[in-house]
Amino acid sequence: MEEYLSEKEQWEAVKAWVRENGLWIVAGVAVGAAGLGAWNWYHGHVDEIGSQASAKYNQVLDAFAHDDRTHAFVALGELEREYSSSPYVDQGKLAAARVYVESSELDKAAKELQDVAQHSRDTELVIVAKLRLARVQIAQHKADDALATLNSLEPGAFGPRYHEVRGDAYYAKGDKAQALKEYLSAKVGDLEQTFDDPDLELKISDLTGDKPAEPKQPAAPPTAAAK
Numbered sequence: 001m002e003e004y005l006s007e008k009e010q011w012e013a014v015k016a017w018v019r020e021n022g023l024w025i026v027a028g029v030a031v032g033a034a035g036l037g038a039w040n041w042y043h044g045h046v047d048e049i050g051s052q053a054s055a056k057y058n059q060v061l062d063a064f065a066h067d068d069r070t071h072a073f074v075a076l077g078e079l080e081r082e083y084s085s086s087p088y089v090d091q092g093k094l095a096a097a098r099v100y101v102e103s104s105e106l107d108k109a110a111k112e113l114q115d116v117a118q119h120s121r122d123t124e125l126v127i128v129a130k131l132r133l134a135r136v137q138i139a140q141h142k143a144d145d146a147l148a149t150l151n152s153l154e155p156g157a158f159g160p161r162y163h164e165v166r167g168d169a170y171y172a173k174g175d176k177a178q179a180l181k182e183y184l185s186a187k188v189g190d191l192e193q194t195f196d197d198p199d200l201e202l203k204i205s206d207l208t209g210d211k212p213a214e215p216k217q218p219a220a221p222p223t224a225a226a227k
Contacts, residue, residue, distance in 0.1 A: 050086065053079065057088035064099055072096075090120045090129075097132065101139075110136045117149075127158050134165050143172040160186045164200055171203075180207040 056079045063072035076092045083089060093112045100109035113136060116129035130153045137146035146169040155162035167182030183204050 053083035053086040053088040056083065057092055060092045061095060064095060069099065072099075087120070087122050087125065090116045090122060090125045094125070094129065094132070097136075101136065106136050106140050110140070123156075127153055127155060131158065131161055131165055134169065138165075138168055138172050141172070143169045146172075159189045162186075163189060164203075167203065176207055180204065183207070 056075060059075040060072050060079060063069070063075060073096070076096060079086070079092050080089050093116050097109040097112040097116075100106070100112065110133060113129045113133035117126055117133060120126050120129065130149050134146040134149045137143070137149060147166065150162060150166055150169070153162075163182045163186035167179045167186065170176075170182060171179035183200060186200060187204065
């Protein structure tokens, strides 16, 4: 019917509708503005917290780099208490585990890695933690535990590394045939050639009896008698 109304009649209808619904329109705009403000505040707050957690994590790394373990672990404790939901906590624990491995404190390294593997919300960090934990368990002469750790994960893009660590576990158990199978799977699975590990070739060569190719020697110049 609106197409049959005059312009004046249409305008009067619009004004009447606004009179009846204007309060709700204003309220809706106000609520929308408040919601937008709260959304912006929330994201600003998240960014600020992330920046603070990043700074604390860098303190951890800097202290480890300067071999100041006391300061590093104090900063890591603060990071965990103050920013418990931040992924920087997991990264700090991975850094601590590396330091423990370097000082042969394997039990402490395993504890940090298990904590990340069990509680991290980041799927990739869980995979990294479990791969490193399996290596630590192999070093602890717990090859079966290492295999159990590896069996509990879906390696995804970490497939080549996963198979290599499984190979190391089987090698530690004395099962060289299965170790070779895993090493070859690691090599074949690296379709994009992103897995740069020269040790893998040495492991395969050791189990197959093949020697790495030696560089060719330049040909000797012809002797006078051959001229």
